[in-house]
Amino acid sequence: MSLLRARRVVGLVGLLVVGLLFGSVSLTAVSQQGTLIPEELVIGMVPSRAAAILQPPVEGMAKMVLEYVQKNGFPQVKRVRAVIPESYTATIEALGAGRIHVGLFGPFQIVQVIDSFGSVPIAVTKRRTAAGKETLTFRSQFMVFTDSALKNFDDLVKHVKDNKSLRFSYGGSSTSTSGFLFPCKKLKDLNILPGDNRNFKTIRAANHLASAVAVYKKDVDIGVGFEDVREDLDSDRMKRELGWNPGEPNPSTRVRVIGYSDEIPNDGIVAIKELDVFLREAIKYGFVSLMKTPEGQKFGKDAVDAIDFMPVPEGYDMLKALEAVRVVAKEIQPNLAKCENQ
Numbered sequence: 001m002s003l004l005r006a007r008r009v010v011g012l013v014g015l016l017v018v019g020l021l022f023g024s025v026s027l028t029a030v031s032q033q034g035t036l037i038p039e040e041l042v043i044g045m046v047p048s049r050a051a052a053i054l055q056p057p058v059e060g061m062a063k064m065v066l067e068y069v070q071k072n073g074f075p076q077v078k079r080v081r082a083v084i085p086e087s088y089t090a091t092i093e094a095l096g097a098g099r100i101h102v103g104l105f106g107p108f109q110i111v112q113v114i115d116s117f118g119s120v121p122i123a124v125t126k127r128r129t130a131a132g133k134e135t136l137t138f139r140s141q142f143m144v145f146t147d148s149a150l151k152n153f154d155d156l157v158k159h160v161k162d163n164k165s166l167r168f169s170y171g172g173s174s175t176s177t178s179g180f181l182f183p184c185k186k187l188k189d190l191n192i193l194p195g196d197n198r199n200f201k202t203i204r205a206a207n208h209l210a211s212a213v214a215v216y217k218k219d220v221d222i223g224v225g226f227e228d229v230r231e232d233l234d235s236d237r238m239k240r241e242l243g244w245n246p247g248e249p250n251p252s253t254r255v256r257v258i259g260y261s262d263e264i265p266n267d268g269i270v271a272i273k274e275l276d277v278f279l280r281e282a283i284k285y286g287f288v289s290l291m292k293t294p295e296g297q298k299f300g301k302d303a304v305d306a307i308d309f310m311p312v313p314e315g316y317d318m319l320k321a322l323e324a325v326r327v328v329a330k331e332i333q334p335n336l337a338k339c340e341n342q
Helices: 003-022 027-031 051-071 088-096 107-117 153-161 177-189 208-216 229-234 236-241 277-290 294-304 323-339
Strands: 040-045 079-083 102-105 120-128 140-145 166-170 200-204 222-226 255-260 268-271 308-311
Touching (some): 040 051, 040 088, 051 079, 088 102, 088 107, 102 107, 107 177, 107 268, 120 277, 140 177, 140 208, 166 208, 177 222, 177 323, 229 255, 277 294, 277 308
Parallel strands (some): 040 079, 040 102
Antiparallel strands (some): 102 268, 120 268, 140 222
16 A cells, blocks of 8 residues: 555544544545545646746656656546746636646745635745755845945945945846845845835846846846846856856856845745645655655756755644745835835
8 A cells, every 4th residue: 555545544544533532523524625636737836937947847847746646546637737827926826716736836925825725835845055054944145246346235235325326126026035025125124125215226027037147247236036046047048048158157156145135934835725635645745755856856956946845744834934924025015116116
C-alpha cells in the first residue's frame, strides 16, 4: 500500500472513530471540506518572471506531480496542466473561480486567497542565501548600477531630501510582496515616499527581472526585486538579450545591492478548499518528493528560487508567519498613491 493510500485509510478510520465517540462528526460533513478530484488538475503560478522563462520548468514540474499523484492513490487524475496567467490578480481570480486548483504564490497572494476564498496552504519553499544558510524567509533588495554614487540607504535618503532627480523601478504589481509592498514600507520607514517628493519618479517594471534589467541598462537609478534576482541576468537567454559578449564580466556584476527590506515569509503552495483533502496531501508530498530529483531541483532554481519544499503544517506555522505580510499590507495598501510618483 502506498504512503498516501495508507494515510487515506487511517484518516477514514479516524473519522469513523470520532463520529462513533461523539456522534457529531460524519463522513459526509467532513467530506464537504474537500471532495473534488478533477480529471485535469490545474496548477497556476504568479508571473514573477516572463512566462517564456517560467513555462518550461513549470511544465516539467506538472509532469512529475502527475506521476506522483497517480502512483499514490489518484489514477482518476489524468492530466496536470500548468498555467501562468498574465498577472498576480488574474492568477488569484482564476483560483477563486476554481479554474486553478493549486497555486504557487507569493506571500501576499497566499494571504489574499486564504482570506477571500478559504484556500489551504500545503507547502512553503525553502531557500538558500548567498552565505549558504537555509531559510524560510527572503528579502526585497534595492539595486543600483555599479558606478552609482548611491552606496547605502543613507545616500538614498540624502539624495531624495536634496531634491535630486531619482528614477525608481518597482518589481511588478502593487500586490507583489517583495516587488512593491515591502519596498514601499522601507521607503516609508526612511521617510522618503515618492508621493511626497516631486523629483522621485517611479515606474512599475513588468516583473522582478525586468526591474533588474532596467537598472543594468541605466533606464532607472535604482530598482527593487526579490533576493537575488541578479542571478537571472546571467542566464544564456538574458545574456543574448543584453548583448553580452564572451569574455565580458557577467551582467550580474554590473548591478549592486545597497540594502534590503525587512524579512518576508517565503513563497508557498496553496490549494482550493474544494479539492479532495487526501488529494491535497498527495500534491503536497508530490512537491516535496520532486525536489529530491535533479529535474525538481532545476524547477526549484529556475521557477521559484527554492532548494526544497517544507510540508505545512509539519514544523512550520505558515499562518502565523504570514501575519507579518498582513501587517505591512494593511499599512501600505490604503495609501498606494504615496508609493508612486509617475
